[in-house]
Amino acid sequence: MEYGIGQIITFDYEPVLPRGTAATVTAKGEILGLSSSGRVLIVKIIEAQDADPDTRAELIGSTRPIDRRTVTSVEGSAIERSCGTCRWFDATYAPNEDDPELAYGLCEWPAERLPASLRGGNRERSAMNPADGRDCPCWELRVEGKAAA
């Protein structure tokens, strides 16, 4: 499993607060860890744009679990949602250094985690181009970091 501990990410966040759910904010935070499934990032929030003062006060400095699919950038780099940036993409299947558009990897999304929206369209072990998958509901950011377990 890959970890991105210490990386700074920006993500869309709908805060659940004691007084209810607040409007979605653009938040920035430091990755402190990942859940055992790898789907959830544990993040310490350091910025909350577009939030009202009360929400901002409650969010900043707090540690919260977020869905990694809500991540929009890592340390200032915009993330293009595609198979090439997805943690489930195995690029070693048929790389093509001369013409990346003709490269193929395998989608390794585990079938038992397939969401209902993709039933009947299982992509597990399907050959995918790195540019594919822009609208894939299974896309999850590939995070590479300092430590692995």
Ligand code: SF4
């Ligand atoms: S098809 Fe979806 S889950 Fe599979 S590698 Fe591409 S973006 Fe990831």
